[in-house]
Amino acid sequence: MKIITSGSRYIDIDAYASCIAYRHLLALKGINSKAVSTAKLNESVTQNLLDLDVKLDKYEPKEDDEFIVIDVSDKNFFDNIVKQNKITEIIDHHTGFESYWNEKLGENSKIEFIGAAVTIIFELYEKENLQDKIPKDIAYLMMSGILDNTLNLKAKITNNRDVIAYKKLEKISGELGDYASKYFMDCEQLIEKDLKTALENDTKIGVISKRLPSVISQLTIWNKHNFLKNKDLIFNTLNKFGNEWILNLICLKEGKSYIVASNNILLQEVKDILKGDIVEYYLECKEVWLRKEIIKVVEECP
Ligand SMILES: [Mn+2]
Numbered sequence: 001m002k003i004i005t006s007g008s009r010y011i012d013i014d015a016y017a018s019c020i021a022y023r024h025l026l027a028l029k030g031i032n033s034k035a036v037s038t039a040k041l042n043e044s045v046t047q048n049l050l051d052l053d054v055k056l057d058k059y060e061p062k063e064d065d066e067f068i069v070i071d072v073s074d075k076n077f078f079d080n081i082v083k084q085n086k087i088t089e090i091i092d093h094h095t096g097f098e099s100y101w102n103e104k105l106g107e108n109s110k111i112e113f114i115g116a117a118v119t120i121i122f123e124l125y126e127k128e129n130l131q132d133k134i135p136k137d138i139a140y141l142m143m144s145g146i147l148d149n150t151l152n153l154k155a156k157i158t159n160n161r162d163v164i165a166y167k168k169l170e171k172i173s174g175e176l177g178d179y180a181s182k183y184f185m186d187c188e189q190l191i192e193k194d195l196k197t198a199l200e201n202d203t204k205i206g207v208i209s210k211r212l213p214s215v216i217s218q219l220t221i222w223n224k225h226n227f228l229k230n231k232d233l234i235f236n237t238l239n240k241f242g243n244e245w246i247l248n249l250i251c252l253k254e255g256k257s258y259i260v261a262s263n264n265i266l267l268q269e270v271k272d273i274l275k276g277d278i279v280e281y282y283l284e285c286k287e288v289w290l291r292k293e294i295i296k297v298v299e300e301c302p
Pocket of ligand 1: 014093115116149
C-alpha cells in the first residue's frame with residue numbers, strides 16, 4: 001500500500017491538504033493509497049475543515065508499505081511510521097535536502113521553494129488534466145493550505161504559481177472571493193481558545209542554523225493585541241522547550257511579524273538581521289516574515 005504522510009510532531013493545513021489531495025489524485029489514476037498522520041494537527045486545520053467529508057485514513061502497518069512524504073524533506077522530521085528505505089516519493093517546498101533526494105529518487109523528488117506544497121499537488125493534477133475532478137471539499141482544503149503557508153498570498157515566499165493555483169481552486173470551489181477572511185478568522189478563534197496549546201503545537205525543535213536557537217515557534221494571527229499582552233504565558237510555555245528560543249508572531253491585519261526572544265541578546269541579534277524596532281519586550285518588524293524565510297535569510301548572512 002502507498003502511504004502518504006508528512007511530519008512527526010505536528011502537521012499544518014498545507015501538509016494535511018496535500019496528503020488528502022494527493023490520495024484523491026492517485027485514486028483518479030487508479031492507484032490505491034492512504035493519507036495518514038500520527039502527528040498532532042495544529043490550529044491551521046480548523047474545525048470547519050475537520051468537519052468536511054474528506055478525512056485522513058486509519059493506519060495499519062503492512063510489510064509492503066511504501067511511503068510518499070509531503071511538506072517535509074528533512075528525515076529528522078518525518079512521521080514516525082515512515083521507513084526511510086521504503087520512501088518512493090518526496091514532495092516539499094523547504095530547502096536544504098533537495099540534492100540528497102534528487103540523487104536518491106530522481107524525478108520522484110519534487111522539491112521546489114514555492115509558497116505551499118499543495119500548489120505542487122495542484123500542478124500535478126493539471127499535468128494529468130484532472131483538475132476539474134477536484135471535489136469542492138478538497139478544493140477548500142487546498143485553498144486553506146495555500147492561504148496559510150503564504151499568509152494570504154502576501155509572504156515574500158509566495159510564488160506566482162501559488163497565486164494561479166489559488167485562483168483556479170477558487171473557481172473549482174465556487175467561492176466568490178471572501179474565503180480568505182473566513183478562513184483566517186476561524187484560525188484566530190481556535191488560537192484564542194487555547195494559546196498555550198497553539199504555541200506548543202507550532203514550535204519546531206531541531207538545530208537548523210548555528211546562528212538561530214534550536215527552538216523556533218510561530219503563530220499566525222489576525223490582530224496582535226490579544227497576544228502580546230500574554231508575556232508570562234508566552235515565556236512560561238516556550239521556556240519548557242529550552243533556554244533559547246524565538247517566537248515569530250505573524251499579524252496579518254498589521255502585515256508585520258513580531259519577534260519575541262528568550263533573552264535580550266538574542267532579540268538584538270535577530271534585530272541586526274531582520275531590522276525593525278524593539279518595543280517593550282519584542283521586535284516589531286517592518287514586514288511579514290515566515291519561519292522558513294527567517295532561516296533562509298540568516299543562512300545567507302555572511
Ligand atoms: Mn508547507
